Amino acid sequence: MKRVMCIPNYSEGRDLEKVDKIVECFRAKENVKLVDYQADKDHNRTVVEVIGEPEAVIKAVIESVKVAQEVIDMTQHEGAHPRMGAVDVVPFVPITEVTTEDCVEYAKEVGKAIGELGIPVYLYEDAATTPGRQNLAKVRKGQYEGFFEKIKEEEWKPDFGPQEMNAKSGATAVGARFHLVAFNVNLNTDKVEIADAIAKKVRHIGGGLRFAKAIGLPLEERGQVQVSMNLVNFEKTRIYQALEMVKSEAKRYGVTVYGTEIIGMVPLQALIDSAAYYMQVEEFSAEQVIETLLIEE
Amino acid sequence: MKRVMCIPNYSEGRDLEKVDKIVECFRAKENVKLVDYQADKDHNRTVVEVIGEPEAVIKAVIESVKVAQEVIDMTQHEGAHPRMGAVDVVPFVPITEVTTEDCVEYAKEVGKAIGELGIPVYLYEDAATTPGRQNLAKVRKGQYEGFFEKIKEEEWKPDFGPQEMNAKSGATAVGARFHLVAFNVNLNTDKVEIADAIAKKVRHIGGGLRFAKAIGLPLEERGQVQVSMNLVNFEKTRIYQALEMVKSEAKRYGVTVYGTEIIGMVPLQALIDSAAYYMQVEEFSAEQVIETLLIEE
Numbered sequence: 115m116k117r118v119m120c121i122p123n124y125s126e127g128r129d130l131e132k133v134d135k136i137v138e139c140f141r142a143k144e145n146v147k148l149v150d151y152q153a154d155k156d157h158n159r160t161v162v163e164v165i166g167e168p169e170a171v172i173k174a175v176i177e178s179v180k181v182a183q184e185v186i187d188m189t190q191h192e193g194a195h196p197r198m199g200a201v202d203v204v205p206f207v208p209i210t211e212v213t214t215e216d217c218v219e220y221a222k223e224v225g226k227a228i229g230e231l232g233i234p235v236y237l238y239e240d241a242a243t244t245p246g247r248q249n250l251a252k253v254r255k256g257q258y259e260g261f262f263e264k265i266k267e268e269e270w271k272p273d274f275g276p277q278e279m280n281a282k283s284g285a286t287a288v289g290a291r292f293h294l295v296a297f298n299v300n301l302n303t304d305k306v307e308i309a310d311a312i313a314k315k316v317r318h319i320g321g322g323l324r325f326a327k328a329i330g331l332p333l334e335e336r337g338q339v340q341v342s343m344n345l346v347n348f349e350k351t352r353i354y355q356a357l358e359m360v361k362s363e364a365k366r367y368g369v370t371v372y373g374t375e376i377i378g379m380v381p382l383q384a385l386i387d388s389a390a391y392y393m394q395v396e397e398f399s400a401e402q403v404i405e406t407l408l409i410e411e
Numbered sequence: 412m413k414r415v416m417c418i419p420n421y422s423e424g425r426d427l428e429k430v431d432k433i434v435e436c437f438r439a440k441e442n443v444k445l446v447d448y449q450a451d452k453d454h455n456r457t458v459v460e461v462i463g464e465p466e467a468v469i470k471a472v473i474e475s476v477k478v479a480q481e482v483i484d485m486t487q488h489e490g491a492h493p494r495m496g497a498v499d500v501v502p503f504v505p506i507t508e509v510t511t512e513d514c515v516e517y518a519k520e521v522g523k524a525i526g527e528l529g530i531p532v533y534l535y536e537d538a539a540t541t542p543g544r545q546n547l548a549k550v551r552k553g554q555y556e557g558f559f560e561k562i563k564e565e566e567w568k569p570d571f572g573p574q575e576m577n578a579k580s581g582a583t584a585v586g587a588r589f590h591l592v593a594f595n596v597n598l599n600t601d602k603v604e605i606a607d608a609i610a611k612k613v614r615h616i617g618g619g620l621r622f623a624k625a626i627g628l629p630l631e632e633r634g635q636v637q638v639s640m641n642l643v644n645f646e647k648t649r650i651y652q653a654l655e656m657v658k659s660e661a662k663r664y665g666v667t668v669y670g671t672e673i674i675g676m677v678p679l680q681a682l683i684d685s686a687a688y689y690m691q692v693e694e695f696s697a698e699q700v701i702e703t704l705l706i707e708e
Contacts, residue, residue, distance in 0.1 A: 117705065149704055165704055209701065293701070300693070357690055373693035382679075382702045385686050392689035393654055396597070396670035404506060404590070405679045405697075407446055407462055408414065409705040 115410065117209040118168045118220060119149075119293075120175055123202045124160045124182050125191050125284070127153040132185040133160050139178035145170040158193025159202070165209055168220055175204060176227045179286070183231060188258050188284040198254045198261055199233065199284030206241075206290045209381075210409075214240050217290035225288040229274025234265060237273045238289035247273075250287060258284045295345040295384055296377035297353055299360045303369045306332040309339035312363040316341065316356065323359060325351035338372055348381065354388040382406070412707060414506040415465045415517060416446075416590070417472055420499045421457045421479050422488050422581070424450040429482040430457050436475035442467040455490025456499070462506055465517055472501060473524045476583070480528060485555050485581040495551045495558055496530065496581030503538075503587045506678075507706075511537050514587035522585040526571025531562060534570045535586040544570075547584060555581045592642040592681055593674035594650055596657045600666045603629040606636035609660040613638065613653065620656060622648035635669055645678065651685040679703070 126132050133153045137160070140148040145167035153160040162178075164171055179201050186200035204224060206217035221241035229235045242248040246269065256264045262279045264270050271277050272285065279285065301309060309330030314320040317328040325347035331340045341360050345351050353376075361371055382400050390398050400406055423429050430450045434457070437445040442464035450457040459475075461468055476498050483497035501521060503514035518538035526532045539545040543566065553561045559576045561567050568574050569582065576582065598606060606627030611617040614625040622644035628637045638657050642648050650673075658668055679697050687695050697703055 119701075147704065165701075210705070353690065371691055374691050376692055376695055376699065378699065379701045379704075380699055382700050385682060385700065388690055389682050389686035393650065393685055394668055394671050395673055398673055400702075402673060402675065402677055403679050403682065403702075404416075404462075404676045405700075405703060405706060407444065407676075408507070408707065409702060410707055 116168055116211045116216075117165055118171055118212050118217060119163065119165045119207040119209050120171050120204065121164075121207070122162050122175055122178060122204045123197075124162070124178075124186065125158065125188065125193065125197045125200050125202055126182070126186050127157055127159045127193065128155050135185055136160065136178050136181050137162060139181055140164050140174050143170060143174050146174050154195070156193070157195035158191065159195045159197065168212065168216070172220055172224055175224055179228050179231065179233075183233070183283050187282050189281055191258065196251075196254055196257055197284070198258050199280075199286045200282070201228070201233075201286045202254075202284075203238075203250060204286065204288040205239065207293050214290055214292055217241070221288045221290045225274045228286050228288065229272070229276075231275075231283075233275050233280045233283045234272035234277065234285040235274040236285065236287045238287045239291040241288065241290040243273055250289070253287050261285050292347050292349075293379075293381050293384075295348045295353060295380055297343045297345055297356055298375040298377065299341045299343070299357060300333060300336070300338050300372045300374065301341070301364060301369050302372045303339055303367070304332070304337045306330055306339045308364075308367050308369055309341050311367075312360055313341050313343075315363045316343065316359050323351045323355060326356055348384040348387070352387045352391070353384060354391045357388075413465055413508045413513075414462055415468055415509050415514060416460065416462045416504040416506050417468050417501065418461075418504070419459050419472055419475060419501045420494075421459070421475075421483065422455065422485065422490065422494045422497050422499055423479070423483050424454055424456045424490065425452050432482055433457065433475050433478050434459060436478055437461050437471050440467060440471050443471050451492070453490070454492035455488065456492045456494065465509065465513070469517055469521055472521055476525050476528065476530075480530070480580050484579050486578055488555065493548075493551055493554055494581070495555050496577075496583045497579070498525070498530075498583045499551075499581075500535075500547065501583065501585040502536065504590050511587055511589055514538070518585045518587045522571045522583075525583050525585065526569070526573075528572075528580075530572050530577045530580050531558075531569035531574065531582040532571040533582065533584045535584045536588040538585065538587040540570055547586070550584050558582050589644050589646075590676075590678050590681075592645045592650060592677055594640045594642055594653055595672040595674065596638045596640070596654060597630060597633070597635050597669045597671065598638070598661060598666050599669045600636055600664070601629070601634045603627055603636045605661075605664045605666055606638050608664075609657055610638050610640075612660045613640065613656050620648045620652060623653055645681040645684070649684045649688070650681060651688045654685075
């Protein structure tokens with residue numbers, strides 16, 4: 115069965131009745147599984163995680179946009195998280211029998227439908243129509259308040275919908291991306307400058323791994339520091355490569371790895387790739403994992 | 412959902428019509444998934460692998476025993492594999508929300524039903540009623556032909572069914588065991604005595620790992636040798652422990668590991684345990700693997 119993940123973000127995290135109306139769009143829908151949702155009061159934002167058959171997910175997402183359009187009024191919105199619209203971002207991530215290219219198509223389908231609701235839409239990341247729109251932070255720069263002017267610039271003509279800000283609903287970014295693996299390495303030192311220096315060597319922009327982003331952070335309570343990484347393509351830049359590169363850079367400071375953290379969800383293949391490396395497994399297929407037999411086909 | 416695996420072995424691997432009648436018992440049954448089956452001509456034996464809800468699996472297994480009782484005549488059976496009955500062995504293995512103790516109960520339920528069909532039944536491995544019946548090879552010793560005498564001994568009074576051999580169907584062993592991980596380590600040497608010596612140090616009976624069985628084998632085409640292991644409790648004796656112990660023993664011969672093999676199915680947790688060890692992951696739960704979200708609950 116084809117499956118996609120979608121992680122839509124809505125600019126409402128305080129009024130739980132409104133949040134529930136939005137989340138309801140993903141409940142008890144055939145071929146749609148509501149994995150999780152988190153309403154954050156400080157951010158005044160709700161992040162929904164759903165997995166399912168692409169057309170069913172697309173339908174539910176569009177339904178949720180209509181509900182958000184009704185219940186959220188961006189002229190009244192405040193919250194700590196950057197945002198540009200009632201439905202702020204809608205990323206699609208491939209899960210089974212679906213490619214990133216397929217997800218780009220889903221993003222366009224959803225983008226078109228949102229545009230037809232009178233909301234300006236920007237395609238971002240792998241769905242971006244220009245390189246300048248790949249980075250979500252650049253798209254969202256100026257936020258809701260700034261978009262009334264920004265949208266008038268030719269460079270920021272929306273991919274779908276009117277070239278005019280929707281005061282009540284703002285603008286929406288719809289995108290496609292590969293599954294991101296959040297991987298942290300905790301070091302036996304309290305010197306954050308060491309974590310910083312290692313992060314700079316490991317990450318892509320510093321000449322390191324092509325699909326790694328990294329920063330150094332203090333872990334004050336533990337008296338340690340962390341190299342916090344996002345691996346944006348785990349198939350090409352593998353977890354073990356990131357770990358081994360951190361270890362190798364840490365050596366010049368006489369620092370060792372205390373432990374690591376995999377944050378959130380991780381695809382089975384990402385684990386298998388690293389397990390197979392360390393265990394020197396000559397051939398191994400995900401189909402050898404018993405649990406994969408239990409997945410509905 | 413509770414799920415058990417059952418791997419019944421039938422003494423027919425040549426007449427594919429008969430094999431199909433047996434396998435049919437596991438097809439299109441609600442809450443029973445036929446994972447695989449292999450009919451082996453040399454062994455004249457078919458191994459079926461099913462996963463499903465325990466009561467549904469038990470029902471299908473008993474149905475298959477009735478079919479085997481009808482279509483297989485042990486007085487005519489020959490084949491390379493040791494066997495004592497038309498339905499030779501029926502092991503139950505825990506998969507989800509089920510313990511080995513639960514599997515012992517399933518084995519007893521199936522054993523009782525088979526006994527009522529007039530077939531002597533021996534419970535083995537974790538379902539054994541005496542320590543002398545834990546080892547399947549000991550239970551099956553003498554095979555079909557020898558059982559006409561063996562069954563008369565007080566020590567070999569069946570756990571269920573008549574204390575008299577069933578000439579047409581033989582006797583059946585029904586058991587419960589933990590999932591077994593078959594793990595091989597290939598060494599950069601062609602000296603099988605080195606693989607032998609390492610196997611002896613690694614395995615339980617030689618003073619090695621509690622839940623490891625191991626032998627040394629030549630891999631003639633590759634010009635290498637192999638330490639071939641069965642890890643009979645992967646939760647307690649982990650894959651990485653077996654690998655690290657082989658490596659450590661190999662050092663004294665100046666021999667290195669060329670590669671490893673995981674044969675057949677492996678539980679996700681077994682992979683996670685070893686990946687987490689090598690990657691130094693502080694905390695990781697199987698629920699973080701995306702694929703587990705796709706398993707029917």
